[in-house]
Amino acid sequence: MNWITKFIKPKIKSLFEKKSSKVEENLWTTCSCKNLIYKEDMYTNLMVCPKCGAHHKLTCMDRFNIFFDNKNFEIIETPLPKDDPLGFEDKKKYTERLKTARKLTGQDDAVLIAVGRVQGLDVIVGAQDFRFIGGSLGAASGEAFIAGAQKALEKNIPYIFFSSSGGARMMESMISLSQMSRTSLAVHELRKKNIPFVSVCCMPTTGGVTASYAMLGDFIISEPGATIGFAGRRVIQDTVRETLPDDFQTSEWARDVGQIDLVVERQYLNSTISTLLKVLLKKAEAQSKQESNVTIDKSIQTAS
Numbered sequence: 001m002n003w004i005t006k007f008i009k010p011k012i013k014s015l016f017e018k019k020s021s022k023v024e025e026n027l028w029t030t031c032s033c034k035n036l037i038y039k040e041d042m043y044t045n046l047m048v049c050p051k052c053g054a055h056h057k058l059t060c061m062d063r064f065n066i067f068f069d070n071k072n073f074e075i076i077e078t079p080l081p082k083d084d085p086l087g088f089e090d091k092k093k094y095t096e097r098l099k100t101a102r103k104l105t106g107q108d109d110a111v112l113i114a115v116g117r118v119q120g121l122d123v124i125v126g127a128q129d130f131r132f133i134g135g136s137l138g139a140a141s142g143e144a145f146i147a148g149a150q151k152a153l154e155k156n157i158p159y160i161f162f163s164s165s166g167g168a169r170m171m172e173s174m175i176s177l178s179q180m181s182r183t184s185l186a187v188h189e190l191r192k193k194n195i196p197f198v199s200v201c202c203m204p205t206t207g208g209v210t211a212s213y214a215m216l217g218d219f220i221i222s223e224p225g226a227t228i229g230f231a232g233r234r235v236i237q238d239t240v241r242e243t244l245p246d247d248f249q250t251s252e253w254a255r256d257v258g259q260i261d262l263v264v265e266r267q268y269l270n271s272t273i274s275t276l277l278k279v280l281l282k283k284a285e286a287q288s289k290q291e292s293n294v295t296i297d298k299s300i301q302t303a304s
């Protein structure tokens with residue numbers, strides 16, 4: 001055996017094997033149904049499995065591209081509080097986790113806010129990226145959500161938010177938990193001004209997000225098969241000591257027990273939400289006219 005047979009050929013073979021495996025990884029993906037799906041088919045189908053219909057998680061930018069008319073939108077700059085206010089560290093420093101998440105997502109934090117049109121209606125839309133530390137709700141995410149609400153108030157246009165989160169961010173402790181009340185107050189301000197707020201619960205919507213703004217929409221919608229709940233299934237089952245239904249905490253179960261209003265497939269979210277918004281906007285307009293007439297009547301009575 002000469003040196004070409006012993007060293008060169010195996011080296012060339014290994015290079016081709018690595019290249020081939022990388023090509024395979026780039027072309028195919030898997031789904032929970034255990035089917036191998038061609039990635040191009042998945043993207044064409046809005047990241048919904050063409051075999052079983054499972055709605056896979058989306059990035060914020062993918063969500064905006066799918067939802068806004070003609071993919072036209074503008075990202076709104078939101079406040080970014082100080083990183084790691086508590087100096088938190090477990091297996092890693094919180095600052096390291098933030099650095100990794102920012103590199104992975106290309107975002108400063110889990111939430112992005114954008115302005116654009118949906119079926120011709122001007123709207124503010126927010127979304128969470130689950131890849132950013134589980135889409136967890138921290139100070140920066142809270143500030144972004146509130147900034148979106150403020151922009152909706154300024155422009156007097158509807159606010160739509162797509163949740164995808166494991167809940168409050170443990171690395172920020174009470175600072176994170178305070179975002180639950182702050183975001184809830186922001187939704188209350190929208191309600192006071194009759195500005196529609198539509199909440200869309202995506203896979204998953206759990207913990208402190210479910211216990212705050214995600215359940216405060218004028219309409220609460222979900223994508224099929226999404227997990228919606230506060231505590232985990234195992235924790236609840238161990239607490240109540242009863243066997244839970246197989247579909248417990250799915251979006252379909254939540255709809256059937258009255259926790260949410262609608263389960264809508266991804267491809268129909270744009271048209272469905274725009275129709276609901278038109279109903280809400282007509283109602284708000286009618287209510288505004290009624291309040292105006294009451295004010296005029298009171299003025300006439302006072303003058304008399």
